[in-house]
Amino acid sequence: MQGGTILINPTLVNLEGFQVTGISARTSNAQEAEGQGAIPKLWQTFYEQQVSFKIPYSVPNSPTLGVYTDYENGVNGLYTMLIGLKAADITDVPVGLSTTTIPAGKYAVFTTEKGPVYQNVPACWAAIW
Structure with missing residues (x-):
């Protein structure tokens, strides 16, 4: 990705x-x-x-x-x-x-490689959705 x-x-x-x-x-x-x-x-x-x-x-x-x-x-x-x-x-x-x-609760933490935010954040959201 x-x-x-x-x-x-x-x-x-x-x-x-x-x-x-x-x-x-x-x-x-x-x-x-x-x-x-x-x-x-x-x-x-x-x-x-x-x-x-x-x-x-x-x-x-x-x-x-x-x-x-x-x-x-x-x-x-x-x-x-x-x-x-x-x-x-x-x-x-x-x-x-x-x-x-x-609120208190159980949360999913998604991790990306270090790199440009403008690339990694949209890629992470694409994986989540």
Whole structure:
């Protein structure tokens, strides 16, 4: 598969619930595939505007997370992409930031080879869908 090898048999992990605060945008796979997508711009904004420093109550040493949520119609519908950090509290979130809660549960972790994000992420999603 172009863009790197995808681990088709994901690792299953049990996670406790947590909250994420960051910036978000609504998009669809069609918009992203046509070059009209919001995701590359969202990542650029996150780093250029140093959003991680604006997130209140961020958990120390939190990795930067990309969360796909609020799907309307599976692979064909709109969804929200949120880029942010784990947050200990999601009250008093500044204007311009968004939050979501990741519920406790068993999750599948898909792994790619290291390489260009613009190739590996779409290849991983193609394997998942």
